[in-house]
Amino acid sequence: MENSTKTENTIDLRRLWMLLRAHIWSIILWTVGLGAVGFILAAFVVEPIIGAYGDLVYCWIEKEKDGAYRITDDGGTLFKLDPAQENFDLLEEAADIVIGAGFEFDEDNSEIYQIVDLENMAQTLSDLTQLQVALTYLAS
Structure with a gap:
């Protein structure tokens, strides 16, 4: 008989929930911060390309x-x-x-x-x- 070790990968939902609760403010701050950076880039930095009739060009x-x-x-x-x-x-x-x-x-x-x-x-x-x-x- 061969001696082998089996590794079981289980997900403990309680532990995941506790990790989420422990880092909720970090998650919220990163989401709001990156959303603000994206908004600033889209609103003030990137200029859209406009055609002769004044409408946007899409690809x-x-x-x-x-x-x-x-x-x-x-x-x-x-x-x-x-x-x-x-x-x-x-x-x-x-x-x-x-x-x-x-x-x-x-x-x-x-x-x-x-x-x-x-x-x-x-x-x-x-x-x-x-x-x-x-x-x-x-x-x-």
Whole structure:
């Protein structure tokens, strides 16, 4: 017979509750402090990017199954410019600009996107926001 030692990992809820109660003020102070830092950064330091019509520019990041990231405008940029998608000259010109800037263009959804790895995500986000602002001035 083999002599083995078993280690049981159990969670004592009473002990966890006592730890929580002992450190409640520390938890509250850290939460309020970091929330205040986040608010100050969002309100006073970070400046939003605004398009030609005065509205904010949005980008979405979706993680693909293979680990790459899809950075997209979700079709919002060209929808703002031509909601009914009736101005085919504008859409064609915008598609040419998007493809010329190195992005992909889904004609069915008027979506601008690019699939990148983690290293190139920040630069691609910057490029997409600049492209979105440039496109809003195209129709104004």
